[in-house]
Amino acid sequence: MDRSRPFLILVLLGCLFRLGYGAVRYRNQLFTSSGTCFISRWDYDALEHVLIAKALLSGKGYVVDDSPLPEKRHIRYVGQPALFKAPLYEFFLAGSFAISGFSFRLFFPLQALLGGLLSGLTGLIALKVFGKPAIAWFAGLAAAICPLLVNSASQPYSENLFSFLFVISIWTFLVWSETQRIRWAIFCGVMVGLCVLTRENGVLLLAAMGAMLLITKPDLKTWRGYIAIAGLSIAVVAPWTLANYARFGIIVPVASIVGMDLAEGNNECIASEGVFVPYWAEGRCPPLDVRRRLLLSTQAQVSLIPRAVRDDRVSREIAIGFITAHPGAYAKLMFRRFWTTLLPFDPRGEQRWHERTVLLLYWLLVFPAGIIGAVASMKPKTEPKRALLGLVIVLNLFSIVAVLYWSDLRFRIGIDLLLACFAGWAYDQFCCSRSAKGKPQSAID
Numbered sequence: 001m002d003r004s005r006p007f008l009i010l011v012l013l014g015c016l017f018r019l020g021y022g023a024v025r026y027r028n029q030l031f032t033s034s035g036t037c038f039i040s041r042w043d044y045d046a047l048e049h050v051l052i053a054k055a056l057l058s059g060k061g062y063v064v065d066d067s068p069l070p071e072k073r074h075i076r077y078v079g080q081p082a083l084f085k086a087p088l089y090e091f092f093l094a095g096s097f098a099i100s101g102f103s104f105r106l107f108f109p110l111q112a113l114l115g116g117l118l119s120g121l122t123g124l125i126a127l128k129v130f131g132k133p134a135i136a137w138f139a140g141l142a143a144a145i146c147p148l149l150v151n152s153a154s155q156p157y158s159e160n161l162f163s164f165l166f167v168i169s170i171w172t173f174l175v176w177s178e179t180q181r182i183r184w185a186i187f188c189g190v191m192v193g194l195c196v197l198t199r200e201n202g203v204l205l206l207a208a209m210g211a212m213l214l215i216t217k218p219d220l221k222t223w224r225g226y227i228a229i230a231g232l233s234i235a236v237v238a239p240w241t242l243a244n245y246a247r248f249g250i251i252v253p254v255a256s257i258v259g260m261d262l263a264e265g266n267n268e269c270i271a272s273e274g275v276f277v278p279y280w281a282e283g284r285c286p287p288l289d290v291r292r293r294l295l296l297s298t299q300a301q302v303s304l305i306p307r308a309v310r311d312d313r314v315s316r317e318i319a320i321g322f323i324t325a326h327p328g329a330y331a332k333l334m335f336r337r338f339w340t341t342l343l344p345f346d347p348r349g350e351q352r353w354h355e356r357t358v359l360l361l362y363w364l365l366v367f368p369a370g371i372i373g374a375v376a377s378m379k380p381k382t383e384p385k386r387a388l389l390g391l392v393i394v395l396n397l398f399s400i401v402a403v404l405y406w407s408d409l410r411f412r413i414g415i416d417l418l419l420a421c422f423a424g425w426a427y428d429q430f431c432c433s434r435s436a437k438g439k440p441q442s443a444i445d
């Protein structure tokens with residue numbers, strides 16, 4: 001089968017969906033909003049991304065720029081090192097803004113293109129794993145219309161870049177496992193490393209790849225290839241880690257944020273709610289804030305260590321203390337995160353009714369069939385490629401269950417993309433069985 005044509009069509013569709021949605025949402029602002037006006041329109045993570053990119057371009061280094069902004073903007077660590085953010089997306093934005101200025105002109109089309117490429121690659125993954133064009137078309141189209149990715153492409157969020165690196169890492173690993181060619185191992189290792197530099201949980205890809213090899217028990221040559229992939233991934237991340245150590249005398253492999261996430265997702269405020277109350281961790285927890293301030297005040301203030309790193313370490317200490325002191329409460333929080341993650345949207349989130357409608361329709365298309373397909377296709381001697389997709393899904397779900405779940409569903413995107421592959425298989429199996437039942441007995445024989 002000629003794979004180039006379906007791939008290009010899926011790339012085009014994924015790109016057009018994102019461009020179309022962004023054009024409808026922002027209309028004439030796409031061309032008129034620039035400079036300070038463009039920067040001031042964002043808030044929360046989006047604004048932090050832009051301000052870090054601005055600081056990089058102005059020569060201030062990897063810090064949160066302290067330029068004056070309108071009131072009531074939610075920005076962390078203004079004027080301080082931005083080690084709570086993984087670096088690759090900030091450098092991606094800085095490169096885009098260096099060419100086009102602070103505007104939609106370049107970063108939006110680039111993110112739309114990345115969204116198109118990840119749609120095509122998702123189709124290629126499905127084709128390589130299941131071997132049927134129909135399944136590839138379904139998986140690629142599901143990636144093209146994924147509401148979270150379509151929505152985030154026109155905003156300074158890292159979802160499309162991360163998801164592109166996520167799927168290309170999986171695809172290159174599948175190609176390498178099939179061909180055993182060293183160039184694919186090199187390509188895979190570099191892509192995984194870039195994925196980790198965009199978001200720390202990209203390291204789950206390496207864990208899933210290693211677990212797949214443990215299950216399939218390959219020969220020594222294959223293990224050498226995997227070691228090369230892992231080594232190259234570390235080599236890609238290492239310069240950033242070493243630069244942090246040279247500057248601050250501390251080890252921050254990518255970003256210092258897991259401790260904050262762990263404390264935000266596991267504390268007495270959230271644990272006080274019932275086990276069947278939808279999980280929601282985006283409110284304030286005064287007791288947690290008080291303990292964090294007390295611990296920070298009692299610790300020696302080492303001037304070289306950035307405030308974000310100190311906060312993260314203190315939060316990690318508090319969270320681990322809570323978990324070890326209340327294992328039952330932590331188990332309930334894990335269960336709540338598990339079943340809330342499987343919902344079309346968080347009932348306590350801030351999505352509007354039309355957004356919830358779109359999320360529900362997408363969930364109905366992908367999730368039930370995807371879960372059925374993932375379970376049904378896993379046999380005692382599961383085909384290694386299917387096992388890899390299943391392991392990536394399980395490890396990503398476990399990371400959410402163990403640490404934190406956000407109601408904007410951003411941590412679930414990788415799960416959605418791979419479930420779309422299994423959903424395509426399930427629909428194909430259903431259609432084939434219906435077709436077989438409809439044939440006369442002689443034709444079946």
